[in-house]
Amino acid sequence: MAKDMNIGALRTNCFRQSKVKGEYMLQMRVPAGLIEAKYLDFVQHLATTYGDGTFHFGSRQCFAIPGIKYENIDKVNKELKDYLEDIEVAQCGVDMDTSAGYPTIGARNIMACIGGIHCIKANINTQEIAKKIEKEVFPSHYHIKVAVAGCPNDCAKGHFNDFGIVGLTKPIYDPDLCIGCGSCVKACESHATRVLSMVNNRIEKDACCCVGCGECTLVCPTNAMRRSPKPFYRILIGGRTGKQYPRMGKTFADFLSEEAVLAIIKNWQAFSADVLKGQPRYLHGGHLLDMAGYEKFKEMMLKNVTLNPEARIAENVYFAETEYRGRIHVKPVK
């Protein structure tokens, strides 16, 4: 019998339309891309029971299971309950109904590098902050792509997301502990922004352009250059891929406290609702920023946010887009 299938509603339920009519690909969220390995059994079960037996590393670090038959979608959603209860409700504190699969595709899976649980370069535990952000953005029908990187190396590609959260440190220098070996100067020169120099056998820093990577703290033999007790964060905005005008994100805020980051992200829903007049569309963050303009974006995103003293906010952002259609922004005035 012919099937009448509402692909829009199924997409919202995180079942993606296939070129094979009647088949769908489930996208299971894995916030921050880290999960207990026991769930691999569950993914295998879903893929072999309902899918075509294959599995794809989703390009946003979700588990993607293709080849799920339309008639099995309800069964799959029922099986997802325990997974959602653990991953979304228990681990992230998300307030959601877990009985019918994913309630929305709006906020995409939050990507993250492995971060501070493993990486020697990381400045933050990426999973911890990603899970706190998950609670703020999911489930919402406003589209937003977030990636969290443990350090300015940005292996998580925050530069190509609506919001890129980058873990920073603000190194503390104790000249009494410094042996003047110059290791930090060399590290900054080869890995970072060349802001350190040696004056009178001590280190001077051009604070203008320190990216907060912490490379100097990694090489210091005496711990004279050490990590700040609390980490800091950069927020990159407006990055995207896409057919028309992909672009790399730019710094919106630098050296934010965790509290400030979360307060800013909390404003995302109100900003989206304002720009889209309360009608969510399949249009993600960077486009909303373009529609509103940076001034408006800045005003709304910083509303009721208490910035820590170290925080810096961009006066303006200057995107450099790859225009696959030349002069794409030049349009008649409405």
Added chain:
Amino acid sequence: MSYELTYEEMNHVFDSLRLHYKIYAPKRLKNAGRYCNTDIIRYKEIRSLEEIEWNERSQYSPKEVFYPINQTLFHFTEYGFMESQIFDKDLLIFARSCDIHGIKRLDKIFLENGNEVDPYYKRMRDKVHFILMECPEEGWESCACCSMGTNKTDDYDLAIRPYEEEGRVLVECKSDQFTSIFNTYPKTTYQPAFVKKNETVIHVPKITEDMVADIYAFDMWKDYQTRCIGCGACNSVCITCSCFNTIDTTYTENGKSGERRRTWTGCMNDGFTTVNGGHAFRDDYQDRMRFKTMHKVYDFQKRFKTDYQMCVGCGRCDDICPEYISFTHIINRLYEEVEARKEAKADE
């Protein structure tokens, strides 16, 4: 004589001791470690027992308390100079057996190396009194004190064993100058326990002068040319590394006055062997590693004719190395190579 005190009582003892002593102990500095969300333990001035980290070995040794990383020797102007001064109080340092032995090695270098005593070392060293800290039964993973004969000592004034959960300490007082402080407290039979066995065992190579040229040519050093990054962290944490640079610094606001300062350096750091004109005798990391190894298990003993080696087996260099090079492994590797060479020579 040994005594039992509550934490509160001991902290009161500290209060009265602090009139005449600065008390230093290993302290945990939260989130200040090399990697994110890691701590560092290093020596800091303390006021109470609660500030002391007992359960892990400090990454940095106690040497920085009396041999500071930076020490101003004198201040100068265009007309004259003034020697630097130090504080009046004496130093009470919480230290483990290996460190107390290590400081004896420093004494050799600063006080008995040539005809002159180093006055800037001596004026601080004379202030030092030790409070012995005990170690876990076999020490920590990289400890090799038993191999180096540094696991036991009686060179301390006080020994303290904490019972953190019960809020009490046992104190052994070996020195008359502290007896009056403790003799009102209940007596115990407490004697500090020492490590008898380590997981890590060092085999010290028996090297004679005729082998040295061959040892220089060993292939094993080549490994460290690419593995070592010459950061000098091993030198910085070592209780027996004593090298420093002497630098005249003029103040940026007034180039006619300044100070002569000495600052730690190490044989693994860049510039350590650089001479006027720019030549460096050990530019290659493999040569630096060979030099350090030979210094710790051959040269020192040869120079001072001691019955012990320079290395005390504290294991700190193993733990701090960002490239995860194990120095105890290097010594053992050298031992194997030296033994193989002896056999080869015997066969000739």
